[in-house]
Amino acid sequence: MQCEEFEIRLNEVLDERRRPESDAELSLHRETCPVCRKVAAAYDRLLDGFYALASPEAPDDMGLRVVAEMRSRPSPRRRFVVASSALAIAAALLIAIVPMFRQFGASQSGDSLVARGGGNPAASQTAVPSALTRIPRLMPELLAITESPDGDPYAGLAKETGQGLATVMLYVPGVGGGRGIIDAPADQVPWAAQVGEGLRPITNSVTETFDVLLEGLPVSQLAARS
């Protein structure tokens, strides 16, 4: 063995988790070469010192601390999912409602609403004038949003994704947590009464989200525009 091979071989032996003394080649060379003997001794000292390092003790209550931490702070991923869901719902709601308001604005003199295209056929044929009269009082700022000078950016999306939700929002009793965005009488829309109870928690959540969104809107500006 040459001296330049000694340290390479030494590392290989250590990689195999063996003591250098157990390797015949290394031992032989070590006997005859004082320089490599020093190299081997240095590695011995290193590992002796490393294994003599005191093993630190982890705190006994680490498990309890971890569980407490998990309980006190919801997962960022979960927070993200909740926030994303809320935003998605709010966005869908806006897409659904804004065209609806526009239609209402266009036919304010009339006394019936017929949903445009798609949506629930039963709903599209049902008139709910009393509900419509409440919309502008509750959401003037949303009416202002619909005054888009560059055409109707919501129409395409609304046709694809918004009509179903718009229909539900129009006809399900109790939508808005009892605050009456729409409060169609159940006898006018029989199917709504059946699904209304099941949808109520969802619609309440949607309304809460909606309220938060509205708080963030520049209401005074929009109201002025309307």
Next chain:
Amino acid sequence: MADDVRDLVSRCLDGDQEAMVELVDFYRGQVFGLCYRMLRHRQDAEDVTQESFVRALRGLHTWDSERAFLPWLLAIAGNRCRTHLAARMRRPHTTSLVDHVTDDAAEVTNARHLAEEVELALSNLREEYRQAFLLFHQHEMSYAQISATLDCPLGTVKTWVHRARRELVAQLKHRGVVQEKRHAVRRV
């Protein structure tokens, strides 16, 4: 053992908090040991250990149960350590574990003195070298496991461990700690 871990993990995934405590208790020594050697600061090591377990428990569904659990857990701890070290670089200097050690050679044994020198030398290593060295020598992981843990090629890991040893030896030589075994340890 592997089945025990899978069972524990399964219970954790069901939200069983006793299982979570049990899992942490089982691995806290190894995770804390790595964090302590990487960060060289007890309080920081405790914080990062806790953070690592929280992350691991929240990401348990991503663990591949066909693979060993410890390397996966230590990979999370190693990543947290690196993040912590990066943040520490941007903050004022944190007093390290080694700085706490008094340089009173007369009162310590040669073995303790040697251990302190190795500790100091370890602290001067590049992070990658130090982590690879610790995973190999302290946690007795194979190169394949370290490669999976650090997400880098096996050959690279091997090179890091070899370089870590060489650099540690060089530092010990530089400080006059390393001599032939029959000589007494000389402190510079």
